[in-house]
Amino acid sequence: MDELLHRVRTRLAIRAHRKVRGLLDGEYVSLFHGKSLDFDDLRAYIPGDDVKDIDWKATARVGSPLTKRYIATKKHAVLLVVDTGRDFAALSESGMLKRDVAILAAGVLGYLAVRHGDHVGLVAGDADSTEYVPLRGTESHLERLLRVIHKRTSLSAAPSSLLAQLDYVRRTFRRRMLLIVLADDGAIAADRAGELQLVRRLHAQHEILWITIGDADPTRDEYADRDMIDVADGRELPPFLRSNSALRAEFATAVASRTAASAELLDRIGISSRRMSSDDEVVPGLFRLLEVHNHARR
Secondary structure, three states: OOOHHHHHHHHHHHHOOHHHHHHHHHHHHOOOOOOOOOEEEEEEOOOOOOHHHEOHHHHHHHOOOEEEEEOOOOOOEEEEEEEOOHHHHOEEOOOOEHHHHHHHHHHHHHHHHHHOOOEEEEEEEOOOOEEEEEEEOOHHHHHHHHHHHHHHOOOOOOOOOHHHHHHHHHHHOOOOOEEEEEEEOOOOOOOOHHHHHHHHHHHHHOEEEEEEEOEOOOOOHHHOOOOOEOOOOOOEOOHHHHOOHHHHHHHHHHHHHHHHHHHHHHHHHOOEEEEEOOHHHHHHHHHHHHHHHHHHHO
């Protein structure tokens, strides 16, 4: 198997234009509250930068906005919280494995964290078990984290249980961290009060970014000649159901409704979220997620 981090770097280089990548780096830095008092240098102003950081004298001399940059005085902790139950071994909306989309998203954010000198850890698991990989700040460690996600996520894994992983975080960590949650469609809903209470409690203690990997639509034409099974119970989805036009419309409506409801719910709690389903969506989607998260806080 090729190095997963190499795939992430390659995809980042292909999909992220130089300017977008710079913006992504800048938005990552701005996630954390506060800054040191140690001035580093000046760089060109990027939309989304804090206006208070503009050096107006230097801007007047140069004729274009310049922003002050500061040297961080401490390392931040970024914790990936990933559903590695068998639901994540299913196809995403784009036809890719959900696991592969999740690995790319986790890898991009983890890579940015390591580049900025921060430490990255992992909480992964299913209904049967939870695995914690401690925080470290090297690329080799990030590769290890991605391999754990890859290895754990299979059709032979136990059912998904994101709640178990979130509860593990609640019970285990007191230090404030940036939690990056990679979840399945429908992982959070307004009618599950216990889950909402847990997510609210975590949000009060930590920064949270919530990434949902969208489910595949089994009624799509390209799946007409393929055997399709429900990963939850291994049962085959009958072709006559998948070809039913009324069912197809009802499925699309249900997905749209559930997606909107989940996004609205997380927004009410104060958590920035994004739904993705393909590798093409990951880099621009993460940029938008970080940008929204940064502006929502101010």
